[in-house]
Amino acid sequence: MKKIIIFLNSLTILLFLSLLYISFEPTIIFKKCKPSTFKVLTYNEKDALIGSGSGFFISENGLAITKYHVIRKKYKTRILLNNKLYDSSIIKTSEDRDLALLQVDIKNNKFLKIKKDHPKINENVYIFGYPRGFDSFSKGIICSTGPKAFITDAMMNLGSSGGAVVDSKGCIIGVCNSIDNQISVATNNIDLLEFLKSK
Numbered sequence: 001m002k003k004i005i006i007f008l009n010s011l012t013i014l015l016f017l018s019l020l021y022i023s024f025e026p027t028i029i030f031k032k033c034k035p036s037t038f039k040v041l042t043y044n045e046k047d048a049l050i051g052s053g054s055g056f057f058i059s060e061n062g063l064a065i066t067k068y069h070v071i072r073k074k075y076k077t078r079i080l081l082n083n084k085l086y087d088s089s090i091i092k093t094s095e096d097r098d099l100a101l102l103q104v105d106i107k108n109n110k111f112l113k114i115k116k117d118h119p120k121i122n123e124n125v126y127i128f129g130y131p132r133g134f135d136s137f138s139k140g141i142i143c144s145t146g147p148k149a150f151i152t153d154a155m156m157n158l159g160s161s162g163g164a165v166v167d168s169k170g171c172i173i174g175v176c177n178s179i180d181n182q183i184s185v186a187t188n189n190i191d192l193l194e195f196l197k198s199k
Contacts, residue, residue, distance in 0.1 A: 025124075025168060026126065026139055028170075029126045029168070033112060033126070033128060033166050034128065035109075036056050036057045036109070036111050036112045037054070037055070037057075037128040037129075037164050038054075038055055038056070038057075038079045038081040039052055039054060039055075039079065040052060040054060040055045040071070040079055040080075040162060041078045041080055042070065042071060042074035043074065043075055043076040043077070043078070044074070044075050045075045047076065051070070052070075052130060052133055052159055053066055053070030053071075053159060053160075053161045053163075054070075054128070054130045054159065054160055054161060054164075054176060055079060055162045055163070056111075056112055056128065056162075056163070057104070057110065058111055058112060058114060058196075059111050060107075060108055060109060060111055061107065061109075062103055062104040062105065062106045062107065062109060063091070063101065063104075063111075064079070064088070065099065065101060065102070066099075066100050066102060066161075066162030067098050067099065067100065067161040067177065068093045068094060068097070069098055070100070070161050070162050071090060071093075071100050071102075072093075072095075079104055081109075086104050086106050087104075088102045088103060088105065089102065089103050090102060090103075097148075097187065097191055097194075097195050098177065099175065099187065099191075099192065099195045101195075101196070112164060112170065113172065114172040114189050114196075115167060115169075115173050115189045116189070116193070118145070118189075118190055119145050119150050119173050119188050119189065121142055121143065122142065123141060123167060123173070124140075125139070125141065125152050125154055125167060125173060125186075126154070126165070126166050126167075127139075127152075127154045127155065127156060127160065127164070127176060127184075128163050128164045129157075129160035129161075129162075129163030129164075129176055130159050130163070131156070131159040131160045132157060132159050133159060134159075138154045138155040140153040140154025141153060141154075145188070147190075148187065148188060148190070148191040149177065149185055149187050150186055150188050152174075152186060154184060156176055156185075156186075160176040162175060162176060163176035164176075165186045171189075172189055172192065174186035174189055174192075175187045
């Protein structure tokens with residue numbers, strides 16, 4: 001009888017801790033992932049600001065991801081992180097995948113790992129972005145999946161493009177893509193990994 005009571009008490013504690021983590025999960029994810037995300041600023045040949053988007057780091061030596069349409073036909077790209085501007089150069093792009101790999105002039109930065117498993121319907125996701133220049137963080141679930149993208153009910157707006165979509169462990173599960181008829185669409189992590197492997 002004593003063993004049963006101990007087991008039930010342990011089970012109750014585990015259940016309580018699980019519920020506690022779930023309730024604090026957004027705060028944990030925000031603190032963990034936010035330092036790896038940034039605003040993308042684009043300029044013309046006269047060094048005048050002409051547009052913005054979102055992005056995130058995937059390595060500690062400044063490799064970063066954004067959307068191709070964010071930097072397409074722009075003369076210069078910089079990123080804004082912790083109120084500091086950093087120059088960046090374009091390493092490679094894919095118009096078909098609408099992805100771009102940047103090299104940011106920064107060292108020892110925080111970065112996000114890319115999940116290798118395919119996204120699943122009803123999976124929790126968190127979105128970091130800079131819609132209309134504002135710092136944004138939203139939560140939702142994956143509503144529908146496809147081979148290269150998924151739909152989520154988490155909020156995206158103009159300027160979110162290129163932003164990080166992470167899972168409940170803080171790993172990249174997608175890249176903010178666009179709003180199609182008020183539906184939030186993200187390129188999935190599988191397509192991102194294929195882009196990074198491609199020449």
